[in-house]
Structures are given as C-alpha cells and as structure tokens.
Amino acid sequence: MERIDGKKKIADFMVKEQQTYEFKIKYAAIRAREFVEECEKRGLNYHVSVGGLDSITLYYFLRSIGIEAQGISVSYLEDISIQKVHRELGLIRLKSVQKADGTYWNKSSVLNEFGFPVLSKEIASKIETLANPTEKNKTVRHAIVTGETGEYGGFQKNSRMKMSQKWLEKFGGYSNEEEGTAYQIPCFKVSSKCCYYLKEKPCDDWAKQNKSVPFLGLMASEGGRRAKSLRLNGCNYFGKSTVRSAPFAIFNRQDLLQLTLDLNVPVPEIYGTIERKEDGTLYTTKAQRTGCSMCGFGIHLEKRPHRFDQLRERNPKEWHYWMYECCEDKQGNKYGWGKVLDYIGVRWENRPEDIQVSGQLEMDLGN
Ligand code: SF4
Numbered sequence: 001m002e003r004i005d006g007k008k009k010i011a012d013f014m015v016k017e018q019q020t021y022e023f024k025i026k027y028a029a030i031r032a033r034e035f036v037e038e039c040e041k042r043g044l045n046y047h048v049s050v051g052g053l054d055s056i057t058l059y060y061f062l063r064s065i066g067i068e069a070q071g072i073s074v075s076y077l078e079d080i081s082i083q084k085v086h087r088e089l090g091l092i093r094l095k096s097v098q099k100a101d102g103t104y105w106n107k108s109s110v111l112n113e114f115g116f117p118v119l120s121k122e123i124a125s126k127i128e129t130l131a132n133p134t135e136k137n138k139t140v141r142h143a144i145v146t147g148e149t150g151e152y153g154g155f156q157k158n159s160r161m162k163m164s165q166k167w168l169e170k171f172g173g174y175s176n177e178e179e180g181t182a183y184q185i186p187c188f189k190v191s192s193k194c195c196y197y198l199k200e201k202p203c204d205d206w207a208k209q210n211k212s213v214p215f216l217g218l219m220a221s222e223g224g225r226r227a228k229s230l231r232l233n234g235c236n237y238f239g240k241s242t243v244r245s246a247p248f249a250i251f252n253r254q255d256l257l258q259l260t261l262d263l264n265v266p267v268p269e270i271y272g273t274i275e276r277k278e279d280g281t282l283y284t285t286k287a288q289r290t291g292c293s294m295c296g297f298g299i300h301l302e303k304r305p306h307r308f309d310q311l312r313e314r315n316p317k318e319w320h321y322w323m324y325e326c327c328e329d330k331q332g333n334k335y336g337w338g339k340v341l342d343y344i345g346v347r348w349e350n351r352p353e354d355i356q357v358s359g360q361l362e363m364d365l366g367n
Contacts, residue, residue, distance in 0.1 A: 006232055009231070009232055009234070010228075010231040010232055013220070013230075013231040013232075013234065013249075013250065014231065016250045017220065017221060017250045017252070019250070021254075021255050021258055024250055024251055024255050025255075025259065027235075027250065028061070028235070028247035028248060028250075028251070029065045029247075031234075031235040031236055031245065031247050032061075032062060032065065032067055032215070032245060032247040033065070033067070034236060035215070035235075035236045035245035035247075036067055038236070038238065039213060042238075043211070044211060044212065044213050044243070045070075045210055045211055045212035045213070046067075046069050046212060046213055046214070046215060046245070047069050047070040047071065047072050047207070047210070047212045047213075047214055047215070048062060048069045048070070048071045048072070048214065048215045048216075048217075049072060049073070049203055049214045049215070049216055049217075050071045050072065050073040050086065050089070050091055050217075051073060051078060051082070051217070051290075051291075052078065052082060052268075052289065052290040052291070053256075053260065053265075053267065053268065053271055053284075053290070054217035054218075054219065054248065054256055055216070055217030056082075056085060056089070056217075056265060056266075056268070057217065057248075057256060057259055057260045057263065057265050058215060058216075058217040058247065058248060059071050059089060060263045060265045061247070061248075061259060061263060062215060062247075064263055069215055070092060070212070071086075071089055071090075071091035071092065072091060072092045072093075072094055072203060072206055073086050073091045073092070073093060073094065074093075074094045074095070074096060074198060074199045074202055074203065075087075075091065075093040075094075076093070076095075077096075077107070077198055077199065077292050078290065078292075079268065079270040079290055079293065081268040081269035081270045082268040082270060082290065084268065084269075085266050085268050088266065092206070094202040094203065094206055095202060096197055096198040096199070096202055097196075097197045097198075097201045097202060105197040105198060106198075107194075107198065107292065107294060107326070108326045108327065110191075110193065110194045110197050110198060111194075111326055111327050112326075112327050112328065114128075114189065114191035114193045114194070114197075115128065115131075115188065115189025115190045115191030115193075116188060116189065116190055116191065116296055116337070116340050117190075117191065117192060117194040117195070117295055117296050117297055118190055118296035118297065118299065118300075118340055118344065119167065119190075119296070119297070119298075119299075119300060119344065120297055120298065121192045121195070121225065121297060122192075122225075123163060123164075123167055124190050124191060124192040124297070125192035126144045126161075126163050127163075127167075127171045127190040128189075128190060128191045128192060128193075129141060129144060130144060130145070130171065130172065130174040130175055131174050131189065131190070133174065133175075140161070141175055141178075142175075142178075142179070143159055143161035143162065144161055144162065144163050144172075144175075145162070145163070145168065145172055145175050145179050145181065146162065146179065147159050147161060147162030149161060168181075168183055169183055169184060170183070170184050170186065170343065170344065171183070171184070171185070171186060171190065172184075173185035186340075186343055187329075187339070187343075188327070188335070188339055188340055188343070194295075198292075213243040213244060213245075214244050214245070215244075215245045215246075215247065216244055216245070216246045217246070217248055218230060218246040218248065218249060219246075219248050219249060219250075219251045219252065219253075219256065220249050220250065221251065221252040221253070222253075230246055230249045231249075234249070235247055235249045235250070253282075254281065254282055257274050257282040257283070257284070258282060260274060261274055261282075267284070268290075269286075270286060270287045270290055270314070271284040271285075271286055271287050271288075271290070272284050272285030272286030272287070273285050287310065291307075293307065293311045293315075293318065293322070294308075294311070294322040294326070294337060295307075296337065296340060296341075299341070299344075299346055300344055300345075300346055304347065306346070306348075308322070308323070308337065308341070308348050309348070321336070322336050322337050323336045323337050323338040323348065324336045324338055
C-alpha cells in the first residue's frame with residue numbers, strides 16, 4: 001500500500017464518489033474513451049460483460065457516447081426477464097464450461113460435484129481447502145483453523161487467514177484430528193468454484209479467443225471484494241494479468257438509476273419499475289439487486305424476505321427445486337439449499353414466528 005501510495009489513491013477516489021451526478025457522467029465518459037484509446041494502441045478489442053441492470057445500463061451508456069462494444073453474457077444464469085432483455089440487445093450468449101463428456105456444467109451439477117456457494121467466496125474457499133486436505137495445503141489449513149501462518153507466512157499468530165470462530169464451529173471439523181479440535185463437519189459440500197465454472201471461465205475464454213478486454217458495470221459504493229481494488233486502481237486498469245474498465249466505479253445506486261432513466265434503458269421485470277420516494281430517492285419497486293437466484297454468497301447477512309423468500313414469491317416451483325431437490329446424497333435422497341440454510345442458521349420456511357417478520361411473507365401464506 002505504501003509503495004503505491006494506496007491511501008492517497010483511495011482518498012482521492014472517494015472524493016470523486018462524492019461529486020455530482022453530472023460530474024460523474026462526464027467522468028465516466030472520459031474514462032471509457034481513454035480505455036478504448038489505450039486498447040486500440042495495444043491492439044486489444046473490448047466488450048461489455050452484461051448481467052443485471054447495472055451492466056445493461058453500462059451497455060446503453062457506452063453506445064450513447066459512441067462506443068460500440070460487443071455485449072457478452074452467460075445469460076441463462078440470470079432471471080428470465082433479464083434474459084429477455086439480453087436477447088433484445090443481441091448479446092453473445094455464452095454457455096458455461098464444457099465437461100470432458102461434452103455436456104456443460106450447470107448450477108445443480110456444480111452444487112453436486114463441488115458444493116454450495118455459501119457465506120462468501122473467501123469463506124467457501126477456506127472450507128473447501130479444509131475439506132480437501134493434501135500435504136501441500138497443510139500450512140494453509142493450519143492457518144485457517146488457528147491463524148498461525150508458520151515459517152512461510154512469517155510466523156504470524158493471529159493472521160487474517162483464520163476463519164471466524166462462528167464458522168469454524170460449523171465447518172472446521174475436517175481438521176479435528178490434526179488440530180485436536182471438536183468442530184462440526186457439515187453434511188453437504190461447500191465450494192467457491194461455482195462462479196468459475198458457470199461464469200468466469202466462459203467469459204475469460206471468450207475474451208482470450210477474441211483478444212478482448214471487458215467493460216464492467218462495477219461500482220465501489222456497492223462494497224464487496226472489489227470495492228477496495230476499484231478505489232485503489234481506479235476506473236481503468238491495465239495490469240499484467242487483468243485489464244478492465246469500470247466507468248461507473250465512482251457511481252452510487254442513485255446515479256445508476258438516474259442514468260437508467262435518462263437513457264431509457266429497458267428495466268427487466270424482476271426489478272419492477274424505477275420510482276421516486278417523497279424525498280427524491282430513486283428505487284426499484286421489486287428486486288434491488290439480482291444475481292443467480294440460488295446463490296448463497298452473503299445470504300447470512302440478508303434480512304427477510306431474503307433472496308430465497310423472494311424467489312419463492314416469484315417462482316414457487318423453482319424455489320421448491322432449489323430448496324429440496326437440486327442435489328442427491330449417496331443414498332439417492334434429494335436435498336437442497338434448505339439443508340444448507342438450516343445448518344448456517346438462516347430461516348427460510350414460513351414458520352409462525354417468521355410470519356411476523358415480514359408483511360410479504362404473510363401475503364405469501366395468503367393471510
Ligand atoms: S453468483 Fe453464486 S450462484 Fe451464480 S455463478 Fe457465482 S457463485 Fe454460482
């Protein structure tokens with residue numbers, strides 16, 4: 001951080017995040033054009049990686065300033081209403097990674113084979129490492145359970161590698177014998193590989209084949225893993241292994257929704273419509289954000305009605321499949337996210353005590 005003057009870069013970026021909508025739109029246009037110029041100098045093509053409303057708006061925005069970037073998407077992972085817009089936009093619709101037998105990975109085959117994407121990518125990856133012990137990952141496993149990094153990590157004691165105590169209790173049991181602990185082992189697999197097989201690799205492969213680098217609809221204000229790197233590296237990044245442009249990096253949700261309105265972007269039905277509260281705040285009347293309907297990353301942090309509740313309301317059949325049927329154990333018994341959510345203490349059924357939590361759930365029960 002010090003060497004690259006990271007603190008100053010982050011502070012400068014955050015000042016831009018406080019600017020007006022008009023400033024941000026001009027800024028985004030300048031950064032996008034700069035990115036295109038730099039790509040042309042380097043002999044690179046560029047494309048837009050399109051998913052939900054943010055990146056659909058980015059696709060429209062780039063066209064509005066004369067940048068005709070090809071849109072690509074692993075569209076089938078998105079809600080049906082988003083897929084409809086993708087089709088109208090004429091995006092290149094990619095498939096997930098192909099297996100050795102010629103079939104393609106899909107959501108349930110990834111869950112069955114590798115495990116559930118739950119809690120966060122980082123935690124899921126740690127659990128996966130614990131569950132798949134090798135001599136090579138011994139030091140890492142020890143660090144995940146104890147925080148001690150050993151010689152390779154400079155003999156740190158309380159390193160950030162340690163998984164939080166709450167999740168160690170639930171998932172740390174794979175190392176009980178080695179560590180002398182008495183943690184639990186879940187009766188389902190956990191994995192962080194889902195995105196890679198379903199989204200990341202197909203997009204990366206397409207990009208490589210087409211010598212193309214992406215425009216992404218990321219905003220630092222949305223937080224998450226990428227917020228820090230956006231603030232540190234700015235909108236355009238030409239690294240050794242990563243090249244990308246995120247012209248909306250300094251936007252907040254209000255800026256994004258305002259631009260969606262200004263550009264007459266078609267809003268997929270899953271979001272409802274964009275309306276304004278009395279105080280002027282813009283909001284979408286249905287989903288605020290989307291993603292794969294059955295993803296478990298971040299689910300433990302959501303209030304009810306959480307994404308699975310919302311899926312139940314939208315599509316009870318699909319909900320039933322993901323909650324009860326998407327996986328099969330060795331005895332041939334079907335199970336799904338219900339088991340996972342129970343295990344991590346996330347409520348998902350409509351028990352009487354849950355009904356008081358949300359008016360929407362009351363409606364769901366027909367009360
Ligand atoms: S967002 Fe979640 S469910 Fe979708 S591909 Fe990534 S890990 Fe899988």
